[in-house]
Amino acid sequence: MVRTQSEEWSKGQSPIVELRGVSKQYPGEKRLALAEIDLAIYPGEFLAILGPSGAGKSTLLHILGLLDRPSRGQVLCKGISANELREEARAELRSGFLGFVFQFHFLLPDLTVWENVLLPLLISDDKREAGRLPRAGAYNSTDQGGIGVASLRQQGSYRTKRDLRTSRVEKMLAAVELLDKSDSLPEELSGGEKQRVAVARALVTEPPLVLADEPTGNLDTANAKLIWNLLAKANTQQGTAIVAITHSEELAMGAQKTLRIVDGRIVDEKK
Ligand SMILES: Nc1ncnc2c1ncn2[C@@H]1O[C@H](COP(=O)(O)OP(=O)(O)OP(=O)(O)O)[C@@H](O)[C@H]1O
Numbered sequence: 001m002v003r004t005q006s007e008e009w010s011k012g013q014s015p016i017v018e019l020r021g022v023s024k025q026y027p028g029e030k031r032l033a034l035a036e037i038d039l040a041i042y043p044g045e046f047l048a049i050l051g052p053s054g055a056g057k058s059t060l061l062h063i064l065g066l067l068d069r070p071s072r073g074q075v076l077c078k079g080i081s082a083n084e085l086r087e088e089a090r091a092e093l094r095s096g097f098l099g100f101v102f103q104f105h106f107l108l109p110d111l112t113v114w115e116n117v118l119l120p121l122l123i124s125d126d127k128r129e130a131g132r133l134p135r136a137g138a139y140n141s142t143d144q145g146g147i148g149v150a151s152l153r154q155q156g157s158y159r160t161k162r163d164l165r166t167s168r169v170e171k172m173l174a175a176v177e178l179l180d181k182s183d184s185l186p187e188e189l190s191g192g193e194k195q196r197v198a199v200a201r202a203l204v205t206e207p208p209l210v211l212a213d214e215p216t217g218n219l220d221t222a223n224a225k226l227i228w229n230l231l232a233k234a235n236t237q238q239g240t241a242i243v244a245i246t247h248s249e250e251l252a253m254g255a256q257k258t259l260r261i262v263d264g265r266i267v268d269e270k271k
């Protein structure tokens with residue numbers, strides 16, 4: 001059985017990930033993109049992040065998701081300091097607790113919609129089956145050292161556990177109303193459809209934490225609501241902690257907490 005990770009993570013009351021005094025200065029930039037951020041993300045919470053363009057929202061999300069490192073301060077993941085870890089260990093940690101929706105979706109162009117959503121399930125099963133597939137974090141569209149189209153389609157475990165994975169992928173694509181596009185390639189989709197696939201991909205493993213960078217950014221009001229409700233449902237039904245960036249005050253009101261960032265600083269925090 002494909003077990004989800006959220007149960008084991010949602011029991012403890014300690015934060016899933018915590019930032020202590022985190023600042024970020026990009027190389028060659030005078031200004032701090034983030035300044036002295038203290039923030040803890042607890043199991044089961046739903047946090048919306050608001051703020052003007054360039055305020056540091058994506059930077060904050062990338063650091064929370066161990067995709068980038070701070071210039072100063074600590075990032076603790078279930079109490080483990082992630083700063084000292086090498087990239088490989090960070091990728092391993094990341095694949096154990098996180099689904100990420102990027103601001104610019106990052107679907108793998110050579111994989112169909114179905115395969116893009118299936119991939120995280122194969123990777124998380126791979127962790128349990130000790131190396132029968134390429135390692136977690138190997139998001140790579142070629143066949144050299146990553147999970148490419150040919151290797152994906154040839155893997156033995158693509159067939160084993162297939163029914164359970166099939167029903168998961170099917171459920172997620174139905175939820176984002178894209179089941180009929182299962183065999184399409186990302187380039188054949190509209191911007192909003194790609195974004196919906198990216199959300200399906202982030203939720204399919206039911207991780208304890210989903211970080212979503214403007215998951216509704218390219219969408220019309222109806223689709224934006226659909227995606228936001230999907231995140232809210234994962235939050236209430238699976239206990240998935242959600243941190244989502246949005247420019248919509250209206251959508252943000254649906255979250256339990258809001259955080260407003262201006263010039264790299266948290267200026268307002270509301271429950
Ligand atoms: N790789 C980078 N190198 C240098 N500066 C960067 C880099 N990425 C972001 N920045 C700068 O850091 C600041 C914060 O950027 P960030 O992408 O976090 O903003 P944001 O709040 O997500 O904005 P938006 O709403 O437009 O997505 C901006 O001034 C931006 O120009």
Ligand SMILES: [Mg+2]
Nearest residue numbers: 057058059103
């Ligand atoms: Mg951004």
